[in-house]
Amino acid sequence: MFESDFERNLFELRRQKLQEIEKLGQPAYPNQFRFSHTIADIRARWGDTPADSFESSSVNVAIAGRIMAIRAQGKAGFATLQQEGQRLQIYVRLDAVGEQGFALYKLLDLGDHIGAAGYLFRTRTGELTIHVEKLTFLAKAMLALPEKFHGLSDVEARYRQRYVDLFANLDAREVFVKRARVLRAIRRFFDERGYLEVETPMMQPIAGGAAARPFKTHHNALDMELFLRIAPELYLKRLTVGGLDRVYEINRNFRNEGVSTQHNPEFTMLEFYQAYANYLDMMQLTEELIAFVAQEVNGTTITEFNGHTIDLAKWQRLKMTDAILQYWPSEAGVKPALSAFESPEVLRERLFAALGLLNEAMAEGSSITPERRALLKAVRDGIGAVYADSAKNAPIGKTVYNLFEEIVEPFLVQPTIIYEYPTVVSPLSKAKPDDPDHVERFEFFIGGFEIGNAFSELNDPVEQHKRFEQQLAERGRGDDEAHQMDEDYVRALAYGLPPTGGEGIGIDRLTMLLTGSKSIRDVILFPLMRAQVSANKDQGTDAAEKDAEH
RNA sequence: GAGCUCGUAGCUCAGCAGGUAGAGCAACGCCCUUUUAAGGCGUGGGUCCUGGGUUCGAAUCCCAGCGAGCUCACCA
Numbered sequence: 056m057f058e059s060d061f062e063r064n065l066f067e068l069r070r071q072k073l074q075e076i077e078k079l080g081q082p083a084y085p086n087q088f089r090f091s092h093t094i095a096d097i098r099a100r101w102g103d104t105p106a107d108s109f110e111s112s113s114v115n116v117a118i119a120g121r122i123m124a125i126r127a128q129g130k131a132g133f134a135t136l137q138q139e140g141q142r143l144q145i146y147v148r149l150d151a152v153g154e155q156g157f158a159l160y161k162l163l164d165l166g167d168h169i170g171a172a173g174y175l176f177r178t179r180t181g182e183l184t185i186h187v188e189k190l191t192f193l194a195k196a197m198l199a200l201p202e203k204f205h206g207l208s209d210v211e212a213r214y215r216q217r218y219v220d221l222f223a224n225l226d227a228r229e230v231f232v233k234r235a236r237v238l239r240a241i242r243r244f245f246d247e248r249g250y251l252e253v254e255t256p257m258m259q260p261i262a263g264g265a266a267a268r269p270f271k272t273h274h275n276a277l278d279m280e281l282f283l284r285i286a287p288e289l290y291l292k293r294l295t296v297g298g299l300d301r302v303y304e305i306n307r308n309f310r311n312e313g314v315s316t317q318h319n320p321e322f323t324m325l326e327f328y329q330a331y332a333n334y335l336d337m338m339q340l341t342e343e344l345i346a347f348v349a350q351e352v353n354g355t356t357i358t359e360f361n362g363h364t365i366d367l368a369k370w371q372r373l374k375m376t377d378a379i380l381q382y383w384p385s386e387a388g389v390k391p392a393l394s395a396f397e398s399p400e401v402l403r404e405r406l407f408a409a410l411g412l413l414n415e416a417m418a419e420g421s422s423i424t425p426e427r428r429a430l431l432k433a434v435r436d437g438i439g440a441v442y443a444d445s446a447k448n449a450p451i452g453k454t455v456y457n458l459f460e461e462i463v464e465p466f467l468v469q470p471t472i473i474y475e476y477p478t479v480v481s482p483l484s485k486a487k488p489d490d491p492d493h494v495e496r497f498e499f500f501i502g503g504f505e506i507g508n509a510f511s512e513l514n515d516p517v518e519q520h521k522r523f524e525q526q527l528a529e530r531g532r533g534d535d536e537a538h539q540m541d542e543d544y545v546r547a548l549a550y551g552l553p554p555t556g557g558e559g560i561g562i563d564r565l566t567m568l569l570t571g572s573k574s575i576r577d578v579i580l581f582p583l584m585r586a587q588v589s590a591n592k593d594q595g596t597d598a599a600e601k602d603a604e605h
Numbered sequence: 606g607a608g609c610u611c612g613u614a615g616c617u618c619a620g621c622a623g624g625u626a627g628a629g630c631a632a633c634g635c636c637c638u639u640u641u642a643a644g645g646c647g648u649g650g651g652u653c654c655u656g657g658g659u660u661c662g663a664a665u666c667c668c669a670g671c672g673a674g675c676u677c678a679c680c681a
Contacts, residue, residue: 059614
């Protein structure tokens with residue numbers, strides 16, 4: 056627990072102070088405090104009240120809070136209390152609180168929790184302040200607070216010791232307040248539309264509904280291998296078979312993948328399903344939902360993200376192939392004809408030609424800006440990877456999809472719906488009636504990354520069984536993210552799934568957009584961190600502490 | 606997994622042409638009854654991430670490791 060002798064000494068000093076406080080007749084760890092107002096209440100109600108009106112009629116209040124600043128001045132002193140992210144100053148004078156009260160004040164430290172009762176006034180500088188008549192000790196901070204001006208800025212410490220981050224950095228707190236508002240708004244949105252909130256298994260014998268590597272676990276009593284879910288999808292559709300026409304679930308998914316500013320191994324996903332709807336209905340619903348949530352959370356649909364101003368109420372819809380053409384850089388030659396997306400050979404040739412032209416454009420002596428060069432390099436590397444994959448007999452649909460991800464996705468900053476996905480990358484989506492190679496599916500992108508994914512659900516059990524078998528073949532070829540066979544899910548479909556639209560939305564990423572957070576770890580209270588090798592420098596001295604860790 | 610950057614007092618940081626550490630805040634003592642990054646005087650506090658190497662001498666240079674951030678890879 057202690058990181059240094061400094062901390063050990065401070066802790067011991069504070070214990071002595073606690074004993075002194077008890078001698079003053081105050082319990083060291085009282086079990087309640089009745090406050091008349093929260094600090095927020097007081098700020099809201101008297102924040103603008105002029106000084107003279109406090110003199111004509113006194114306002115008595117009692118508040119509780121953590122001491123975030125303390126300034127003693129002989130026989131008087133100030134302290135700033137913080138509660139629920141709001142602060143209020145108190146003024147303590149010997150002649151107002153008495154010998155005992157002032158003795159207590161002198162035993163207070165930064166970080167302590169106290170109660171303060173008295174009347175409101177304004178100081179010379181106009182700050183709303185409580186003139187304290189009674190101090191109540193509530194709990195002690197036995198460790199030192201971070202620097203009062205800069206707060207806790209070490210990123211690692213902020214994630215690992217979020218409890219400090221939350222009270223030391225109020226903007227960190229604000230992110231999580233907003234995150235709660237996001238969830239509340241989503242629930243309101245779906246509840247008002249007749250959706251039922253449900254919870255489906257997070258431990259599953261088959262981890263289905265997405266292409267991702269799962270976490271494995273084991274149930275002892277049943278001696279059963281289980282997976283943490285990678286998606287709730289297949290269970291939610293079983294519910295729609297069961298007659299729950301509109302369901303939604305907000306819960307964690309777990310994917311055994313790397314971490315990045317956009318990926319945490321456990322993340323929160325919203326999924327919803329609506330019977331008798333298709334992917335076009337889902338598009339409509341998505342646009343309404345995102346604008347609604349933004350309005351509820353921020354009071355506006357405008358958000359600032361990564362240097363961009365984004366309007367979450369303004370959407371564009373683009374067919375995937377059209378998007379590729381639109382973002383095809385001029386340096387890569389004339390845009391491919393639409394027919395190129397139907398022939399693996401033609402597309403491959405076009406990609407090869409584009410690589411040559413891009414390399415030429417970036418050659419020494421060319422007069423392009425460094426920014427353009429960086430962009431072209433990313434595009435060239437992307438196309439290079441896609442080309443390499445396509446040369447390994449990847450299905451044309453996979454090549455088109457990869458190409459889209461490489462040259463379009465990072466540039467989709469304003470809200471954009473991309474639709475018409477290749478069937479090969481969409482094993483659970485319903486094919487277009489007139490085009491078996493494409494499905495009724497869309498994803499939407501904001502701020503340069505994917506936020507959600509939706510489709511008309513495939514409800515033909517025979518077709519679904521076939522798609523699963525294709526996935527098994529992929530698995531056999533070494534793709535360990537290909538979908539597993541789920542016989543029970545096929546059986547559920549055999550009982551009849553009505554035409555259904557479904558969608559999944561990443562809540563963490565949506566929260567990033569709405570809070571301007573660049574990293575997903577800033578919107579997750581306790582992001583996964585590598586285990587720390589215990590730097591316990593105080594071995595052997597604190598047996599009880601060691602026991603507590605086991 | 607790869608590349609780049611970072612790791613110095615509880616916190617925020619300086620010190621890095623190699624000569625064994627410093628500031629502010631926090632802590633401790635004293636003074637101060639309207640301060641607010643309060644102020645004044647004084648005091649204590651460091652295996653400079655870890656382990657090797659080079660050197661008469663390493664916080665500083667080199668190598669390896671650990672941890673973190675960013676970028677890339679991975680990521681229906």
